[in-house]
Amino acid sequence: MAHRYLVLATTVLCLVIAYTTQLHSREDRILKAPLQFRKTILDVHSHIACLNSPGCYIRPGFKDSFKFKMYMKASGLESTDLDRWDADDVMVNAYVKRLNESELYNGAIVYALDGYYDQNGNLDKSKTDILVPNSYIYDVSQRARNLYFGASINPNKKDALAELELVHSQGAKLIKWIPCIMGIDLKNPPPHVDKFLDRMKELEMPLVTHVGGENTFSWADEKLCDPRNIETVLNKGITVIAAHAATSGKFDQKPGFTYLLDLVQKYPNLYVDNSAGLFVNRMGFYKNVFLNNFPGRVLQGTDYPLSYVGFAGFQAISLSQFKGEMNSFWYQYAKRTKNIHDLEAAIKIGLGTTLDDIKLSYEIFGIPYKSQN
């Protein structure tokens, strides 16, 4: 009798083990993306900070902040590694590795970030949290075949025009501004800003400018990031990419992106990027803003590493909130992928981003589709 129970118990145990093993392997199985989507996406909005390469600057107070340490962690640098002599290389390598391992991403435009300049055109270090010089990002783009050079020049700096000529000759794909931390007034641009914009137009250099609320840095003069201000640039015929489509912040009691809806009807040279669009503070916005309101005008961006910074136990990107709206294959793909870039891309594709949407990013910056440096 006891023997029969033992056989029965062993059989049941074996069945349970077999079932759970099978269940486990089914859950763990990574899905392959459809061929036409593999290695296709160009990320038009991403950042790399630098700590000790020539010209790099982090304001000491900002360097000690919790915020900054979170950004560094998302860039692949633990807080114990901040003093490493090769910290900058660690960050570049972590980013390149993530892109190379991605099944869906092909490459990325990575941004320099200029500082705040006083009335004499000199750098004001007390108002600059982070400065990532063009020379550093140019150098990074020369080392990594799938990273492209996104320059940043504050037009208020002394030699802004000469630097514009230089970065253009180095193949910069765009100029990046965050007007509310750089002190750039686009609503009533002073003559030197006007002149800088005219030269950008002549060089056919696109402008990526932050619009909407800004909370990445220690301070911001929000009115300078009012989406309505970019009309000055649009009027000149310059290609403008309104970063994040102003999905955060209100201006005169109205959400920032509502102003872009009017501008996009009026100006064929206006685009938005969907960087940080899946971040938890923009919850519920994504489909409505990016897919329904700006058809044919949305460029693909991540805002790496900022979009991957999770706070207080929250995932930076929440897959579950999109479950009901996503195509089921891409939901399963997103659930199983180990690559956080692919997770983000799968959500966007699963919500309706098409291959034509993906190709638009190449077109705007004159990069041949799926090519690499």
Ligand SMILES: [Zn+2]
């Ligand atoms: Zn950004």
